[in-house]
Amino acid sequence: MTDFSSPKGVSRRGLLQGATALGTAALILPASVRRASAEPKRGGILRVAQASGSTTDSYDPATWDSQFVQVLHTARCGYLTEIAADGSLVGEVAESWEASADAMTWTFKLRDGITYHSGGNVTAADVVASINYHRGDESKSAAKPIVEAITDIKADGNNVVFTLNAGNADFPFIMSDYHLPILPSSDGKIDPMTKDGCGGYIIDSWEPGVSAKLSRNPNYWKTDRAWFDGIELVSILDSAARQNALITGEVDVIDPVDRNTVSLLERAAGIKILATTGTQHYVFPMDTRVAPFTDNNVRQALKYALDRQEMVDKILGGYGSVGNDHPIGPSNRYFNKDLEQHSYDPDKAKFFLKEAGMDRLNVQLSAADAAFTGAVDAAVLYSEKAAAAGITIEVVREPNDGYWDNVWMKKPWCASYWGGRPTEDWMFTTAYAAGAPWNESFWDNARFNELLIAARSELNEETRRAMYYEMQDLCANQGGTVMPMYASYVMGMSDKVAHPEVVAANWTLDGFRAIERWWFA
């Protein structure tokens, strides 16, 4: 689908997904592909077509909000830390890091000998300036909330010392966020519009909204990365055009693949499909402050009135898995395996409606493909299945433009999506805690809120697990969010393109790093 989605939506995506997926299930490749991937080698120009990219894109890291700039600048820049393909955290510009006992002070030791494309060395002062750019009252950065906890940053020789306002064991993960590249500085400030960076590729030319050309950084410090000689990133908004470009061999990789036709594409000669499943999930949050959603029976009725497997099959083309009305996925540490899976059950839905004192229910569901690809279709399927339970869902297609401004968290029931969070606490805190800015269902459950705070400081693994299990139960059976499915990232590529056995699932395109991780077979 062509995505003329509001930039607001995209920036929101950046914010909500702005963390790494800890413990996400990495893709395990079939044996045949594994063989082809065996030996990385240098050479070739990789051409990647993506569904985003706008003429208004810029070099300024404060504004990066779409996949095109995320992938482009990740190739150009280095970060303090990097999420490895298996989900673990490794150092990049930082060689190592350590925390004080209360996890409030973090010291990062920088790697020696990393240089910018322009030749200068990466210094601690650059790190301080790069992070400070997003902080402070005058900051206009979309990353401001994730660095808000930092109260102070100091350079200490080759070390950088961060002081936080509260302990946070996950802080190094935050430093891998794509908004936070390390850029050259002078007088304690970075030039946000600089084209310089310390990543594996140098931007030769970039026409925003059209394409970018990059060439390999000859002085790149990583010796086992950056196999391609050059990169061409193209923005192809139209999904059919993207597929055609792959079929006709004009690009090597496309992302994403239209799930409607992915099975047809798979059959084409010389083309393979790569899908990675992480924590990305699609939701239909209800405003629990507004009737009829104030009544949990109504919410429960709605949760039994949709056919999740059908949605996975028809909306995701099978590339995904069913959800259970809470945001914790099977790859999470404390995923509640014992929780009853909600399934399509019109009788149960009717039962709950009766409990709510209703025979019939009429509700409006607002959706636009800006929320997620196929959102409108998903809403239509929902509406069809719900009819059997005496529930009439009127699907309202909202304009993509302005969706996140006018519809999301404004209309009583709408479509939305989450990239997921690496930890249960982070996910719940962001979107389910009472008063949280993105608590899209405005849910306020006393028990849940209490457990959330308790679990954060609970050190006993079993107790903690029990708490998170209960929270998932609360979320699923009393929460205001219908969560039908987890969606995989689906990419298409020429079978000449090879990648490591393990492909990162925290983001699409191997965690935005396919450019430096992949090679031509």
Next chain:
Amino acid sequence: MSAIWTMIAKRLGLGLLTLFVISVLIFGATELLPGDLAKNILGQSATPETVAAFRRELGLDLPAHTRYLNWLLGAVQGDFGTSLANKRPIADLIATRLGNTLFLALYAAAISIPLSLMLGVLAALYRNTIFDRTANALALSSISFPEFFVAYILIFILAQSGLFPSMSRVDPDTGFAETLYRTFLPALTLTLVVTAHMMRMTRAAIINLLASPYIEMARLKGMTPMRVILHHALPNALAPIITVVALNLAYLITGVVVVEVVFVYPGLGQLMVDSVAKRDFPVVQAVALIFAAAYVLLNLTADVLSTLSNPRLIHRK
């Protein structure tokens, strides 16, 4: 001839007025659109203070009429400002895309205008024959398919077989022949879209004249049907044909965003749509004015050419 100059001057004046009104309209419309650039870039996370800071920096805190007047003042002096979103001068942003848009429009026109005139003349000559009706039905079918669909079909037939590229990626370094080759499919798509209209108009304009006494005279002078049409009817049918050609040229310049998207061709349409989505007002204005100016100028050119094609209007008694 002086009458023509007066007309041109008058029409240019009216054209400027049109552009002015359009700039007000577009400004008003972008004001009505929900959200502004500051909020778009900052996202939901922004505190009221940071939004204010952002707006102050971009001048979005000023009242609407002040912002408009500032823009107008710059525009009158030829300075269209910089994009709010990425700070690039709008002139730079637009230059290559305008070139691309014009190139594609001219390319499509270079195929479609001779083609449609030829078909129109032939259809008029062989009117009500199988040829006429087939050409007519084919032309109508081609305009009744949505543009993107025509594009997909052409890609399926001509690109997947490897004859032509499915993407029209061009940059200033691409050679002319190569550019022609790469943009062939979008040009062909647009040709299919506009040819029918021009062909039908050519045919109708010619047939409309066939009952004229001077056509009968030409036939009675023993002229061949082809000569009657080309030499006697066509010169007198030029005015409506020129008008419809101008309208279609204007469409080729201003209305091809869908084709740009499908063929990944960096033209003005995509820029306009992107800028509307981002509420990047100065860019929206600049592109809208270019479109409107193209329309006004093409119409003016059409009127001048129509006048020149009519001896009654240039050779007074």
Next chain:
Amino acid sequence: MKDTTEKPVLLTMRDIHIDGRSEETWSPIIKGVDLTLRKGEVLGLIGESGAGKSTLGLAAMGFTRDGCRISGGMIDFDGIDLRKASETERRALRGKRIAYVAQSAAASFNPAHKLIDQYSEAPVQHGIMSRAEAERDAVELYRRMRLPHPEEIGFRYPHQVSGGQLQRAMTAMAMSCRPDLIVFDEPTTALDVTTQIEVLAAIRDIVAQFDTAAIYITHDLAVVAQMADRIKVLLRGDEVEEADTRTMLSAPKEDYTKSLWAVRSYARPVQPPVTEGIPVVSVETVTAGYGAADILKNISFDIHKRRTVAVVGESGSGKSTAARVITGLLPPRQGRVLFDGAPLPADYRQRSRDQLRQAQMIYQMADTALNPKLRLRELIGRPAQMYLGLQGKALTERIRDLLRLIELEPDTYIDRLPSELSGGQKQRIGIARALAAEPKFIICDEVTSALDQLVAEGILKLLDRLQSEFDLAYMFITHDLATVRSIADEVVVMQNGRVVEQGPKPEMFQPPHDPYTELLLSSVPEMDPDWLTRLLKEREKKAGKG
């Protein structure tokens, strides 16, 4: 007149049948006419509209208009069977050996090309001359056609040349390949009388010079009398009779021919001029015009009850503009119009409904004056409904009365559309519409000039009867002096926006005349075959003296 009986036959048409298609059926237009033409001979084809003159003339070229077909008969042109010949063969003849001169030169010259280009087209395309030769030849023929500035006139566009000159240029063009036969299709009908003389003379001379055979089609007997060696009379696709010109004029055999000849004799008794009483309409020192130019310059005349004032002049004389001033469509710059002694507001929009009602107008072209989409019931009924407030049955009764007044059977016609009427019937509807308002005064703007003579006479008689029945005052705008003779009480002669002479009709037709009136009067063709020759001699003599 020349004797051509010894010359070889050029064109033979035997038992020609031509059909025309209307809707889905073919109906006959020409029903078995024979025609023979010898080299150098001029045959006059005469008849009213619908007689099939033009169709027959074109058939002589092996040509039919779209929607017509030759369904029977034989056409032999100088040994070539035009019906059996291929289209290519026929095309090779057209323009080269058979040429055509159309009624309206202004419409038949291609507006996009210069005269000389159109002249050269036939000789160059038929491979007779080179372009340069054709241009030299054009100048020569333009000179022979007595066109002013023959060297330059060819380089003008048709719209830059006057109607009479265009008609001569077209005749020259027809001559460009020195054809054996020219078909003249009403070549002077659209011209003013004074211009007509020159064109007739030029055509006659050149046909004689090149010894070209001609078919001369016209509805005007006096004209054909000057041009033709023989005359053939057609009526509704049938031949009535054929004879040499003098015989035909002096001793027509058939009743129809006689009735054609007789039309010119209608004249109603002249009523004495009114000297006292308030005129119904009084035009006082009116000057009016469009833009900067004055079309009317200080004109005055009165029209009394039960009287007909004929305003005569050639095109551009300002007679129609005078009507527009009276109706209020064109407010005058100076002067005023009085109605029953009271001044009328200059602009019709300021006039009261009753003032509008009192003055009605009948137009020249009934085709454009009647809304083609309205039925007669509404066309006639609307004024009665508006002005007199008639409704329902009373209205229908009134409409039926009006239809009877104009001699149309109400039951048959009341729900017809104008397109279902003949030309004369349409004009009658125009009259009924004017009468429906029960006016005192009617402007008749060239009401008969688009009609055949017999039909026109009927209209004039009707108007005459209505005038006495309803005490109407008429302003009769016309360029046709014959009409003036038959119907006017008083005459106003206009030229270039001025009144050159005015007075009661008997005086006007008696010398001494104003020179312009003299020119007008003398230019009206007469039935005498020698009239043109005589007139030209007289004018030459005068010019010689002067």
Next chain:
Amino acid sequence: MNVLITLFWIAVAIAGAMAAGWLFRAAAVALTRGGTARALRTAPVTAGFGMLVILLYVLVALFAPLIAPYAEREVVGAQFLPWDSTHVFGTDNLGRDTLSRLIYGARNTVGIAFATTALAFAMGAILGLLAATVGGWLDQILSRIVDILMAIPALIFSLLLLTIFGTSVPTLILVIATIDSTRVFRLARSVALNIVVMDYIEAAKLRGEGLWRLITREILPNALAPLVAEFGLRFCFVFLAISALSFLGVGVQPPTADWGSMVRENAALITFGDVTPLLPAGAIALLTVAVNFVVDWMLHRASGLKE
């Protein structure tokens, strides 16, 4: 060889269509009387075919619920089922029956297109006739406004307006109609300019007729032929406008089936050689061709050319 076979089938299709048109015309002539029958008898076979197709579309639209094997929005199976006897044209991306969607699409698409065009003509024609009749400053103002609206690219303009006002069907109709009405205005005005110089208009003015009657009784009936012809064309362009808008993300509300959106939804399949998207596109094309065949005939009649 393949080309020959294709050509053969195209020829067969054309012959079949013409035969159908001929039969329909014969039937229509037999069933009508008077002027209508006479007019019909002169209709070319193409016009007969056009009328037959239009009639079929209208019938399908009217009786959609009776004809369609399944309901408009009913999910009847897996997605993209192949063509078979249960689902003649297979199923769409959500597993709805394509044939049923096509049939209901006739109702929605033709309905919306008709409403839009009618509205555009009501606005454009009235204002255009008014401008031509009154002339002077009113004409100047209206013409300038229309010039300005026409100078803004239609697609982008409608996108802007729909973003501002939302994409409900009434808004959609209103926005497209407004933009379309500028074109109608131009046509109506230029046609009327040729009519207002006629003597019968002068006669009506001199009679003291009011503006409304002047326009509705004297001018409109005479301007009808070119307006109706334009109506046919504009009517078809509405489908395209809706389709292009749905390409840009604004269009008819789901789950309403409309051909423009159906083409859009399934368009990508054509690049895999699947002809399913050709069905709604073909439905639009067939109607366009049919309407224009009829329009051509009506124009031909109005022009009075005899051939």
